[in-house]
Amino acid sequence: MAIAVPPVRFSLGGQIVPSVAMTRQVDVKGDGVGNLADVSLMATAYGSSLETAKHSSLADLNADIRVRLADASVFASYYAAPAYS
Numbered sequence: 187m188a189i190a191v192p193p194v195r196f197s198l199g200g201q202i203v204p205s206v207a208m209t210r211q212v213d214v215k216g217d218g219v220g221n222l223a224d225v226s227l228m229a230t231a232y233g234s235s236l237e238t239a240k241h242s243s244l245a246d247l248n249a250d251i252r253v254r255l256a257d258a259s260v261f262a263s264y265y266a267a268p269a270y271s
């Protein structure tokens with residue numbers, strides 16, 4: 187299941203270009219459903235940010251470059267939901 191995250195705005199040479207829509211997969215392990223396999227990956231990355239070794243962008247479900255409670259909350263909302271691609 188792809189969930190929408192806030193749009194990313196880019197700037198090139200001081201000129202702002204249009205934002206880009208992004209989504210994240212709750213089924214981070216890719217086995218077809220949000221389940222304990224995904225929780226394991228999220229737990230490993232929990233508390234990380236982009237500059238830390240344990241960071242996983244897959245676990246950063248709200249795309250704020252940190253893996254925190256907000257990401258776990260998003261995951262909990264979709265736990266056991268099937269992944270459609």
Ligand SMILES: [Ca+2]
Binds near residue numbers: 214215216217219224
């Ligand atoms: Ca999964």
Ligand SMILES: [Ca+2]
Binds near residue numbers: 246251253254257
């Ligand atoms: Ca996050």
